[in-house]
Amino acid sequence: MANDPPGGGAATATRPPDPGFDDPRGTSLLVRVQHVLHANPILGPLAVLVLAIVAFSLVADRFLAAANIGLVLAQVTVIAVLALGQTLVILTAGIDLSVGAIAVFSSIIMANLATGAGLPGWLALLVGLVLGTAMGAANGLLVTRLKLPPFIVTLGTLSIFFSLNSVVSRSETVRGSDMPSIMTWTGTAFSVGEFRITYGSIIMLVLFAVFWYALGSTAWGRHVYATGDDIEAARLAGIRTDRVLLSVYLVAGLVYAIGAWILMGRLASASPNVGAEYNLDSITAVVLGGTSLFGGLGLVLGTLVGALIVGVFRNGLQLAGVDVVWQGFAIGLLVLVAVAIDQWIRKVRA
Numbered sequence: 001m002a003n004d005p006p007g008g009g010a011a012t013a014t015r016p017p018d019p020g021f022d023d024p025r026g027t028s029l030l031v032r033v034q035h036v037l038h039a040n041p042i043l044g045p046l047a048v049l050v051l052a053i054v055a056f057s058l059v060a061d062r063f064l065a066a067a068n069i070g071l072v073l074a075q076v077t078v079i080a081v082l083a084l085g086q087t088l089v090i091l092t093a094g095i096d097l098s099v100g101a102i103a104v105f106s107s108i109i110m111a112n113l114a115t116g117a118g119l120p121g122w123l124a125l126l127v128g129l130v131l132g133t134a135m136g137a138a139n140g141l142l143v144t145r146l147k148l149p150p151f152i153v154t155l156g157t158l159s160i161f162f163s164l165n166s167v168v169s170r171s172e173t174v175r176g177s178d179m180p181s182i183m184t185w186t187g188t189a190f191s192v193g194e195f196r197i198t199y200g201s202i203i204m205l206v207l208f209a210v211f212w213y214a215l216g217s218t219a220w221g222r223h224v225y226a227t228g229d230d231i232e233a234a235r236l237a238g239i240r241t242d243r244v245l246l247s248v249y250l251v252a253g254l255v256y257a258i259g260a261w262i263l264m265g266r267l268a269s270a271s272p273n274v275g276a277e278y279n280l281d282s283i284t285a286v287v288l289g290g291t292s293l294f295g296g297l298g299l300v301l302g303t304l305v306g307a308l309i310v311g312v313f314r315n316g317l318q319l320a321g322v323d324v325v326w327q328g329f330a331i332g333l334l335v336l337v338a339v340a341i342d343q344w345i346r347k348v349r350a
Helices: 028-039 043-059 066-091 099-115 121-144 150-169 199-217 219-229 231-236 241-267 278-288 300-319 324-345
Strands: 189-192 195-198
Touching (some): 066 195, 066 199, 066 278, 199 300, 219 231, 219 241, 231 241, 300 324
C-alpha cells in the first residue's frame, strides 16, 4: 500500500515490542510478579518485613527476645497511628506535612487544659480530640474550597501549628506527674505471656482494624479510592469528591489527635520540642507499606507493616552496633527502593 513504510508491512510492525513492563512476551516471570504485586500490594512489604526479622535474628541474639519485641511495638505505635492518618490523605493523591504539628499541638492543648485550666482529664482529652479534628478540617477546607495543592496547604499549616504550639506551651514541657492519670494511661503496659504491651498499642491495632473495614467495606472507602485514582472520573461518576476530600482530612486530624494522646503516654509528658521527624517518618511508613504516592492504591494494613519495617530496621541495626548515621542511610535507601517499585507496579496494564 502507498501509505506503508519503506520495506513493506504495517506501520505498527516497525516498532519492536518493549521487553520491559508491558509486553507479556518479555520476562514472563517478572511480568507475573508485577501483576501479583499490583493486585496484592501488601505482599511486597510483608516479604521485606519477614526477611528483615530473619536477618536481624541471625545477626543479634537478643532481637527475638520477648522484651525486645515489646519494645519495637511500643516504639512504632505513635508513628503507626500518625501514618494511618497520612495513609488516608495519600490515598486521595495528597500529602500531609502537618502531621507532627497537629499531634504535638493537640498534646500541648490537652495537657494545658488539664493542668492550667483545671479541666477534668477526660474533658481535656475530648477538647483536644475536637481541636485536632478541626485542624485537619482546616487543611481540608483550604484544599477543597480554595483549590490549593495539599503540599502547599499543609506546609503552611505546619508552620502555623508549630508556632501556636510554642505560644500556648511557652516552650515548657508538662510532666506526666502533673496531669490526670488518664492523660498518660496509654503508656501503661500489661503482660501477655512474656510480652509487655501498652494500651496505646492496643488502641493502635483497633484503629487499624476500624479503617481496614471502613476502606474495604463501605461506600466511603470506595469513594476515597476512586477519588485518589482519578478525581475527574470519580466526579463524573457522581461522587462528591470535595466532600470525600474534606472528610479524609477531617478524619485524619482526629487520628492525629488520638496519636497525640498515645504520644503523651509514650513520653509520660507533653513536650513542645518533639515531632520534627514525625512528618517524614509517617510518609516513610506509608510508602514502605505499599501505598502509592500517586493515590488510589494501597492498604492501611500495609502502613502498619511499613511502620514495623522501620521499627525493625532501626532496632535491629542498633542491636547490631551500626552507627545511627547509617541507620538513617538504610531507611532512606528503603524509601527510594519502595518508590521505584511503586512506579514499576503502576505500569501494569489492565
